[in-house]
Amino acid sequence: MLHxxxxxxxxxxxxxxxxxxxxxxxxILLIEDGVYAVTRGNAAEPKVRQAMSHMKVYALxxxxxxxxxxxxxxxxxxxxxxxxxxxxxxxxxxxxxxx
Amino acid sequence: xxxxxxxxxxxxxTSGTVKKFMFVNRKAxxxxxxxxxxxxxxxxxxxxDQDVSMVFIDDGVYELxxxxxxxxIDVKNFSPIYRALEGYDIEKLYVDDESLKARGLTTERxxxxxxxxxxxxxxxxxxxxxxxxxx
Numbered sequence: 638m639l640h641x642x643x644x645x646x647x648x649x650x651x652x653x654x655x656x657x658x659x660x661x662x663x664x665i666l667l668i669e670d671g672v673y674a675v676t677r678g679n680a681a682e683p684k685v686r687q688a689m690s691h692m693k694v695y696a697l698x699x700x701x702x703x704x705x706x707x708x709x710x711x712x713x714x715x716x717x718x719x720x721x722x723x724x725x726x727x728x729x730x731x732x733x734x735x736x
Numbered sequence: 737x738x739x740x741x742x743x744x745x746x747x748x749x750t751s752g753t754v755k756k757f758m759f760v761n762r763k764a765x766x767x768x769x770x771x772x773x774x775x776x777x778x779x780x781x782x783x784x785d786q787d788v789s790m791v792f793i794d795d796g797v798y799e800l801x802x803x804x805x806x807x808x809i810d811v812k813n814f815s816p817i818y819r820a821l822e823g824y825d826i827e828k829l830y831v832d833d834e835s836l837k838a839r840g841l842t843t844e845r846x847x848x849x850x851x852x853x854x855x856x857x858x859x860x861x862x863x864x865x866x867x868x869x870x871x
Binding site for chain 1: 763764765766767768794795798801802803804805806807808809811813815838839840841845
């Protein structure tokens with residue numbers, strides 16, 4: 638299953654809820670303000686790192702670049718472009734957007 | 737002296753009054769329209785020669801991050817406008833220390849020179865304002 642988070646971890650608890658419910662082997666895609674969660678030194682980094690041990694974490698590159706955060710991305714996150722976003726949605730049986 | 741020729745006779749004390757305006761920015765850019773809209777209001781206020789300051793709190797500090805490149809999301813990159821604020825005599829830019837630290841940011845990562853303050857100092861500044869507008 639693919640989980641999508643588009644809100645900043647500081648502004649909403651969307652990421653927190655996502656991490657609470659998603660199961661091992663799931664994929665998490667961070668888009669829009671959700672990408673701040675995978676930047677170095679942010680307060681949500683430890684939680685994201687923990688999730689990365691049993692789930693694949695993706696981030697939308699155009700959204701990281703727009704926010705000046707491309708260079709600050711933590712290691713181990715897989716970058717995707719819009720085509721990769723579509724592939725992820727197509728590959729997974731279901732998608733949950735944590736709006 | 738009753739020599740005013742025109743019809744507009746504004747009382748002296750109101751025509752020259754400068755008020756203290758503080759704009760509180762608490763939203764990241766691009767995810768919502770708040771940051772850009774707020775910036776536009778700040779520019780408008782500058783045209784009225786008021787005492788304007790901007791404070792960046794919570795996700796608002798992300799507005800000032802260097803190196804924003806919005807080409808791939810097809811949205812206007814408005815971050816260069818923060819650099820132009822100085823030209824409009826908007827030079828009081830305050831950033832909340834705690835908000836910066838929680839996001840792994842330092843002032844070297846920011847577009848413009850800012851004054852970093854703690855929450856008590858920002859609260860005190862807020863208290864001194866005539867008008868506080870929040871985005």
